[in-house]
Amino acid sequence: GDSVTQMEGPVTLSEEAFLTINCTYTATGYPSLFWYVQYPGEGLQLLLKATKADDKGSNKGFEATYRKETTSFHLEKGSVQVSDSAVYFCALSDRPSGTYKYIFGTGTRLKVLA
Amino acid sequence: GAGVSQSPSNKVTEKGKDVELRCDPISGHTALYWYRQSLGQGLEFLIYFQGNSAPDKSGLPSDRFSAERTGGSVSTLTIQRTQQEDSAVYLCASSPTSGGSYEQYFGPGTRLTVT
Numbered sequence: 001g002d003s004v005t006q007m008e009g010p011v012t013l014s015e016e017a018f019l020t021i022n023c024t025y026t027a028t029g030y031p032s033l034f035w036y037v038q039y040p041g042e043g044l045q046l047l048l049k050a051t052k053a054d055d056k057g058s059n060k061g062f063e064a065t066y067r068k069e070t071t072s073f074h075l076e077k078g079s080v081q082v083s084d085s086a087v088y089f090c091a092l093s094d095r096p097s098g099t100y101k102y103i104f105g106t107g108t109r110l111k112v113l114a
Numbered sequence: 115g116a117g118v119s120q121s122p123s124n125k126v127t128e129k130g131k132d133v134e135l136r137c138d139p140i141s142g143h144t145a146l147y148w149y150r151q152s153l154g155q156g157l158e159f160l161i162y163f164q165g166n167s168a169p170d171k172s173g174l175p176s177d178r179f180s181a182e183r184t185g186g187s188v189s190t191l192t193i194q195r196t197q198q199e200d201s202a203v204y205l206c207a208s209s210p211t212s213g214g215s216y217e218q219y220f221g222p223g224t225r226l227t228v229t
Contacts, residue, residue: 032215044205044220051215089157099170100209101147102218104157 002027006090006105013080014113021075021108023064023090031094033057033066033073034102038087047075047088080112116140118221120206126227127196135191135224139208146189147209147218148173148181152202160204163189164211196228 007022025031035047035057048057053068062077073090090105119138127133139146148160159173163183174180178197183189193200203225207218 034217036220043222044207046217046219049217091157099162099164100145100216101159101162101170101173102149102157102207103159106156 002031002092002094002103004090004092004103004105006108008106009087009108010111011108012111012113015082016079017112019075019077019080019084019110021088021090021110023073023075023105025071025073025090025092025103027071027092027094029094031092033064034091034093035062035064035073035075036089036091038089038107040086044089080110082112082114085110085112118206118208118219120204120221120224122224123222124225124227126229129198129228130195132192132194133196133226135193135204135226137189137191137206137208137221139187139189139206140219141187142210143208143219144186144211145209145216145218146183147207148189148191149205149207150202151205151223155202157205160191193226196226198228201226201228 003026005024032051034049036044037047048059050057050066056065064075087107087109089107091102093100121136146163162170165186178194181191203223205223206221209216209218
């Protein structure tokens with residue numbers, strides 16, 4: 001079945017450091033890919049998405065490119081801020097499931113130090 | 115506009131009791147999903163509604179769990195005879211319709227604690 005593998009956390013970075021959070025997937029069809037963020041005490045918010053191969057999603061300085069050849073959707077940011085401290089979830093939504101339900105990765109906790 | 119709302123925000127119940135969790139999706143959204151977020155299992159899909167019907171219930175962990183949706187809007191997730199392993203945050207999400215390009219909008223969740 002479909003699955004998402006996300007790098008283990010926690011990830012601790014200094015402010016202005018470069019961030020990469022790895023995400024790879026397996027899917028039977030042509031999934032859409034998403035990154036969601038969960039700030040402390042808050043609900044899940046969509047950060048960015050990509051619906052087909054080679055699409056790049058971007059938002060708030062974060063970027064991720066849908067790479068079909070490597071089945072990856074790695075999240076990157078050039079310069080993190082303390083306010084980026086949160087848990088990041090990679091997810092896929094795939095048509096063969098019939099429902100477009102999300103399959104989530106385990107989440108990666110990011111802590112940014114001033 | 116209004117987002118997805120869930121109630122209650124927190125629920126503490128004794129083992130063996132029944133609980134009902136409510137979700138109000140974004141107006142006009144026909145697709146509605148329930149997920150569970152727990153420390154040991156991460157984020158897991160429970161059930162999907164399209165309108166009032168539930169074509170995918172594959173994630174419900176046992177027959178103690180059931181859900182319904184009425185009027186194509188409000189949904190209720192019911193857990194009967196709660197067990198300690200049911201303790202988790204229950205998340206509801208809605209989407210304009212089902213489809214890969216449509217993101218899901220999540221509510222704040224209901225934190226369920228079974229004592």
